[in-house]
Amino acid sequence: MLIPVGLEIEVVPFHPQLVVTDDVAITDVTTLPGLLPVLILVLAGVLIAGVWIGVIVHRRRVVAKASTALVRLSGLNSTYASQVVTLPPIHLHFADAVSSKAKFDRYDLTALMLRSVLEQEHSIQAEIGARNAATNHYVEYQREVQQLVVSSLGRSLHPHVSAERFEKIEARLFKRRQMSFPTPTANIRSTVRYTSPQGRNSYSGTLNWDFDELRRGLAAARMERDRQSTAQYLRQRERSLMTPKVRSDILRRDGYRCQMCGATSREGAQLHIDHILPVSHGGTTTPNNLQALCQPCNLGKSNRFVG
Numbered sequence: 001m002l003i004p005v006g007l008e009i010e011v012v013p014f015h016p017q018l019v020v021t022d023d024v025a026i027t028d029v030t031t032l033p034g035l036l037p038v039l040i041l042v043l044a045g046v047l048i049a050g051v052w053i054g055v056i057v058h059r060r061r062v063v064a065k066a067s068t069a070l071v072r073l074s075g076l077n078s079t080y081a082s083q084v085v086t087l088p089p090i091h092l093h094f095a096d097a098v099s100s101k102a103k104f105d106r107y108d109l110t111a112l113m114l115r116s117v118l119e120q121e122h123s124i125q126a127e128i129g130a131r132n133a134a135t136n137h138y139v140e141y142q143r144e145v146q147q148l149v150v151s152s153l154g155r156s157l158h159p160h161v162s163a164e165r166f167e168k169i170e171a172r173l174f175k176r177r178q179m180s181f182p183t184p185t186a187n188i189r190s191t192v193r194y195t196s197p198q199g200r201n202s203y204s205g206t207l208n209w210d211f212d213e214l215r216r217g218l219a220a221a222r223m224e225r226d227r228q229s230t231a232q233y234l235r236q237r238e239r240s241l242m243t244p245k246v247r248s249d250i251l252r253r254d255g256y257r258c259q260m261c262g263a264t265s266r267e268g269a270q271l272h273i274d275h276i277l278p279v280s281h282g283g284t285t286t287p288n289n290l291q292a293l294c295q296p297c298n299l300g301k302s303n304r305f306v307g
């Protein structure tokens with residue numbers, strides 16, 4: 001510090017009054033110069049780090065602009081941005097309550113789940129569809145990204161960055177700048193409760209489904225419903241085809257005789273027209289699939305087809 005001579009002279013008369021604080025004055029004088037190198041080092045460090053970060057950021061910018069792969073990737077990203085969207089989880093909760101512990105014990109939570117999702121199949125299907133669309137778009141996106149990897153990645157250069165460094169930075173940025181997979185998620189819960197009469201005991205059972213279980217569960221529930229309605233439709237159609245004329249034709253053809261035991265209607269046997277291959281198994285109401293059977297044989301036969 002440069003202190004004017006005149007000022008220095010002025011300080012001297014005050015010195016005796018500063019005796020008490022002399023120690024402080026001395027230590028201050030000795031530690032400040034001791035701290036200075038540290039401060040300078042810290043400042044220099046910050047400065048170097050700043051410059052270094054600046055260099056890295058600048059290099060990235062240079063690479064990002066000069067890299068055909070990165071420029072095309074950013075184009076792909078903006079093309080797919082509105083399609084590859086991670087939608088929020090599907091949340092659903094179905095609850096049921098039963099009136100006895102026995103009912104609680106044999107309660108089928110999967111059945112509750114299947115029934116409940118089927119009741120809301122259209123809205124659930126729409127939610128699933130939106131998420132499936134996003135993942136399908138992601139697959140398309142990834143296909144195009146892979147094409148970029150083959151056609152453009154590692155093929156660009158810039159005079160200010162060494163080829164090796166350019167390639168490294170480009171590869172890292174290319175990986176980091178890809179859109180992430182729009183993982184579909186769901187939290188579907190079914191709960192059954194039973195509370196004993198005085199409310200002394202309370203039981204609850206829970207079944208949770210994730211997105212994949214929901215997707216598969218809804219598909220299975222729909223397929224089962226369709227199968228049942230198809231079977232019902234077929235039964236009704238085959239039943240309607242069994243006209244009095246078909247009946248009498250088959251009885252006449254079979255000589256009014258049970259085709260299994262030979263009992264005849266003349267002997268008092270009550271003859272039925274039987275589907276050889278049951279309608280429930282795909283059998284049709286056509287003469288080659290029909291036969292006359294007496295009641296005991298017919299019952300015995302249908303027993304064999306139980307299940």
Ligand SMILES: [Zn+2]
Nearest residue numbers: 258261294297
């Ligand atoms: Zn018979």
